Amino acid sequence: MMSTLAERIQKQDQRALAKAITMVDNDHPDKLSLLSEISGQEKKAHFIGLTGSPGAGKSSLVDRLITHIRNMDKTVAVIAVDPTSPFSGGALLGDRFRMHKHFADPGVFIRSMATRGSLGGLSRSTKDAIRVCDAFGFDYILIETVGVGQSELDIMKVADTTALVLTPNSGDVLQIFKAGIMEIADVFVINKADLPGVQKLKTQLKEFLHIADPKSWQPPIVETISTEHKGIEAFFEACEAHKKFLNETDAGKQKRKEQLTYEVYELMREELWKDVERFIGDDPSKEIALQKENDPYQLAKEWLSEWREKGGGS
Amino acid sequence: MMSTLAERIQKQDQRALAKAITMVDNDHPDKLSLLSEISGQEKKAHFIGLTGSPGAGKSSLVDRLITHIRNMDKTVAVIAVDPTSPFSGGALLGDRFRMHKHFADPGVFIRSMATRGSLGGLSRSTKDAIRVCDAFGFDYILIETVGVGQSELDIMKVADTTALVLTPNSGDVLQIFKAGIMEIADVFVINKADLPGVQKLKTQLKEFLHIADPKSWQPPIVETISTEHKGIEAFFEACEAHKKFLNETDAGKQKRKEQLTYEVYELMREELWKDVERFIGDDPSKEIALQKENDPYQLAKEWLSEWREKGGGS
Structure with missing residues (x-):
């Protein structure tokens, strides 16, 4: 007897995975029944969202994280949200050639999704693709967004751990604060930490964290230099600490319920x-x-x- | 017999205007009937949207534009969209003290609106406030947004003329292009044009305009130094040229229909x-x-x- 697509995904058939994501991306008529079939079980992966202004170096950080996660013998899927012009309708960047070194590794799955229809936010098909990757059984799912406003606010409704990637030259923290995207961060990453201005940025972030509502999770600030592979472990450990926090407190259960409600x-x-x-x-x-x-x-x-x-x- | 609020607005009663905007901002039960009463007639004002990344100097440009418009004996309303944290719910910047010099002028009306509920975009109440200002009979309505993604994409659905404000140091044009906000511009403004990098930015913009779909309106590029009151007239004239283009071609009628449909x-x-x-x-x-x-x-x-x-x- 032939296996259904959902069964093949759960048996970690990479071709079934790619096919299912194409289905959700094209809004295939069988999409909803497939998604419902794979969504019955417990969520498995930890979802890590990376956001921040364009040019902050999110893509190289993702690349380094993949290597780190693979070195620990864990599997990882990356959903990279590509900006779509509201006029052109297609993904602009297409597949990310810079990640080509991971292509041959069966423990890594990388897919670019267009933002179409959601005007800067996470599209429905992006969220569905994340669910498909989860059903496949990856240990980690990284969601990289373009960072132009809506996507930052959307990502916290999907990711378990949201990392806000800043750079020392990313401008006044007040601007980021004004844009309302500061409060979504579970982890702050100062990338390009070899540039001048790191201390100033850290001080500003700490001031912000000080005036924020006291809550049980205190977002750590980690410094990375992705081009030199520095700080990647610290970044990953900060995500792990947050994962542990979610699992061991009511916050995780609460977050899961909010995400389900939103969906x-x-x-x-x-x-x-x-x-x-x-x-x-x-x-x-x-x-x-x-x-x-x-x-x-x-x-x-x-x-x-x-x-x-x-x-x-x- | 007592005049209705709508009638008082049409008679240019400033207190009625302020009251009506507070009504739409608070989602008052009589909001829709008021809006329907004032929306029957022809649109009067020209709506100019200003968008661009935080820190590009939009607010000072708006301030200079007000002075320029007033010098021509025309009236102007400014709707400044204030960023709201999705968590706090209130406008962060509040009323804009820097514009206080216009407060005594009855030909100028300035109001800050929160982005609440729209997560970075233009809220419903912002759009309603613009309609109220139009019914009052202002010649120009300037809409200033925070420029964090969604608002840029929203503004073109409301403004007749959208100006994208850039600075020579605003980073690679490719980043703006990637964010999909380049194509919404009817006018490009290079503010802080005394900083180095103007020529490079202009060249990049022209390259972009070159690869864009050829359409009848070619967005002009104007240079301003708002702190020195330079280039303001050229900026305004570029908006006027676009207004003339809309009025004299089918593009204006088409735009009006699209905006109504969207609303x-x-x-x-x-x-x-x-x-x-x-x-x-x-x-x-x-x-x-x-x-x-x-x-x-x-x-x-x-x-x-x-x-x-x-x-x-x-």
Whole structure:
């Protein structure tokens, strides 16, 4: 008897894994049943998100982390979220050639995902791909985002441990603070720590940590120089410490529940929205109204009650 | 007979304007009827959005633009979008003291809006506030965003003319390009143009403009030094040229329709989500399921069909 795709993934068939990710990326009709089939069990991997401004060196850090994790005989999947222009619709960077040295290693899986549809955030298919990698049984899943606002805020809803990668020349901490992305960090990484300004940045971060709400987890600050392979172990150990903290306290359980809630809401919203779009798209009179009218509030009200009268997409 | 709030706004009553913006900011029950009442007429103001990375000097540019617009005897409203931490919920910067010199001028209206709820993007209340300012009859409405990803992508859906503010030291243009925010610009502003690197940045921008899809509007590149009041007129004239282009071609009509479509969809979505959240929030069994289950796909499917059976929020 033929194995299902879900079964093949759970048996660590790399081709099944790649196929499943392509399915979720292309919004294949069988996507939801596949995802539901693999999502029944316990989560296995530890999800580490890396975010920070463009140019902070996240990709080389990921590369070094892969080597470190492999040296410990653990397996790792990397989901690299590629920026997509809202106009072009395709991934701009494509597969990451710089990681090609890991390609031959069966304990490493690397996949770039486009941000399309989510305007800077983590797309639905990115989240689904992470679930597929988890079902495959990787020990670690690294999620690297482009760091342009929404993605930083999205990543904490997916990652167990979120690392915010800064550089000594990344500008005033106040700017990062203003952007609201400081508070998502479980671990602060100062990469390119051979550049001047490390002490100043550390002092600023500590001031921030001081004024933050006291909570049981105190985000450590680690220094790395990824080009020289320095500080990688310390960074990884900081992630491990946070993992241990999550496992041993209520925080982990709480985080898991929040992530599940967020996912359920998002899936419901997406499904519902498809209905509404179909309802509007299928009716030529809507197109005409959009050309003639000026009042979005009135149109929204009318169309919503019309949609509800017609059974609300059921 | 007492005038309605909408009538008072249209009669340019500043107190009514401030009151209406507070209403939309607080999601007052009468908000939608007010907005619908003022949205019937033609749009009057030209909406200019300013975006760019934190620290590019957008706020001083806005300050200089106000002076320039006032010198031409035109009126201007400024909606400054303040970053909100997703955790704290309040506007961090509050009202902008640096603009206090314009406070006594009745031809200028300045308001800070929090980004809350939109995680880095333009909140619903920001868009509503812009509509209220338009109904009041300002000649120009400047929308200044924090520039952390989502807001850049949101602003082009609201502004008629979007200016992307860069600095010679803002890093490689490729990084901005990668973030997908380059293509939203109708006008490029190189602020702090007394710093080294202007020529290099211009060359890079021109290369980008060269590879971009040829379209009828070619975004001009203007240089400013806002601290020395230099280049402000050229910047404003570039916005005027784009305004003229929109008014004289189909592009303006097309843009207006796209913006209306976007607004209608957003309003419908918001209303629908409120329903779904109420449906889940009001049912204690949902909370229990979120603690016990692991499969978001299954839960979303079940709850959605349950919601539809109950009449879909109607």
